[in-house]
Amino acid sequence: xxxxxxxxxxxxxxxxxxxxxxxxxxxxxxxxxxxxxxxxxxxxxxxxxxxxxxxxxxxxxxxxxxxxxxxxxxxxxxxxxxxxxxxxxxxxxxxxxxxxxxxxxxxxxxxxxxxxxxxxxxxxxxxxxxxxxxxxxxxxxxxxxxxxxxxxxxxxxxxxxx
Numbered sequence: 001x002x003x004x005x006x007x008x009x010x011x012x013x014x015x016x017x018x019x020x021x022x023x024x025x026x027x028x029x030x031x032x033x034x035x036x037x038x039x040x041x042x043x044x045x046x047x048x049x050x051x052x053x054x055x056x057x058x059x060x061x062x063x064x065x066x067x068x069x070x071x072x073x074x075x076x077x078x079x080x081x082x083x084x085x086x087x088x089x090x091x092x093x094x095x096x097x098x099x100x101x102x103x104x105x106x107x108x109x110x111x112x113x114x115x116x117x118x119x120x121x122x123x124x125x126x127x128x129x130x131x132x133x134x135x136x137x138x139x140x141x142x143x144x145x146x147x148x149x150x151x152x153x154x155x156x157x158x159x160x161x162x
Contacts, residue, residue, distance in 0.1 A: 011068050011069070011106070012068070012069040012106055012107065012108040012111060013066045013067065013068060013069060013103055013106045013107055013108060014066060014067055014068070014069045014070075014073070014081070014107075014108055014109075015027055015064065015066050015101075015103055015107055015108075015109055015117075015121055016064070016065075016066075016083065016124065016126050017065045017066045017067030017068070018065065018067050019046050019050060019059045019060060019063070019065045020046070020050075021046075021065075021067035021068065022047075023067055023068055024045070024046035024047075024065050024066065024067040025043035025044060025045055025046055025065065025066050025067075026040060026043065026044045026045075026046055026049050026063050026064070026065060026066075027039060027040065027043075027063075027064040027065060027066040027101070027103060028040055028063070028064045028122075029062065029063055029064075030061070030062050030063065030064065030125065034123075035125065036122040036123055037064045037099075037121065037122045037123075037124070038122075039099050039100060039101050039102070039122075040102070041100075041102065042102060043066070043102055043103075046065055049063065060125070060126035061125075064124075064126060065126070066103050066107075069081065069108040074141045075141050080112060081108050081109065081112055082141060083138070083139070083141075084108070084109040084112050084113050084117050085112075085113070085145070086137070086138045086143060086145070086148055087109070087113075087117060087120050087121075087124065087138055088113045088116040088117055088120065089145055089148050089149065089152075090120060090134065090138060090148070090152065091152060092116065092119050092120050093119070094119075096119050096122075098115055098118045098119060099118065099121065099122055101118065101121075104118070109121065124138075133151070134151065134152075134155070137151055
């Protein structure tokens with residue numbers, strides 16, 4: 001995975017990136033009953049994997065992709081990522097170990113919020129599943145921190161740990 005663009009500048013990567021970006025790599029595979037991401041030891045170019053995903057399966061339902069963090073992203077707020085801010089505001093299981101991840105040295109989430117983003121990253125889905133109200137709130141760029149806090153407070157102990 002190259003982290004430099006043509007100008008030689010170092011790039012940060014988004015761990016919830018687009019599958020069809022030219023530089024996109026598979027970060028991990030969603031597996032198990034809980035659908036958490038199992039991270040690959042080494043990046044695999046998305047262009048090598050996408051052709052083997054069955055046509056009737058949305059690639060983001062089974063894979064997590066990483067691509068360059070871009071300035072025109074819906075989640076971008078100045079130089080920061082609003083998505084990881086919302087992710088970091090969700091309840092986390094502090095006992096959860098931080099996964100091994102080849103992206104970390106160049107990850108926007110790691111740079112911005114550190115281990116708080118890494119602890120929650122495996123539980124996140126790029127495609128929000130029907131009925132996952134918290135996931136939908138986190139994914140919506142229009143969600144404010146106050147709205148997220150209110151939902152979490154209302155859900156109380158019933159909110160899933162991420």
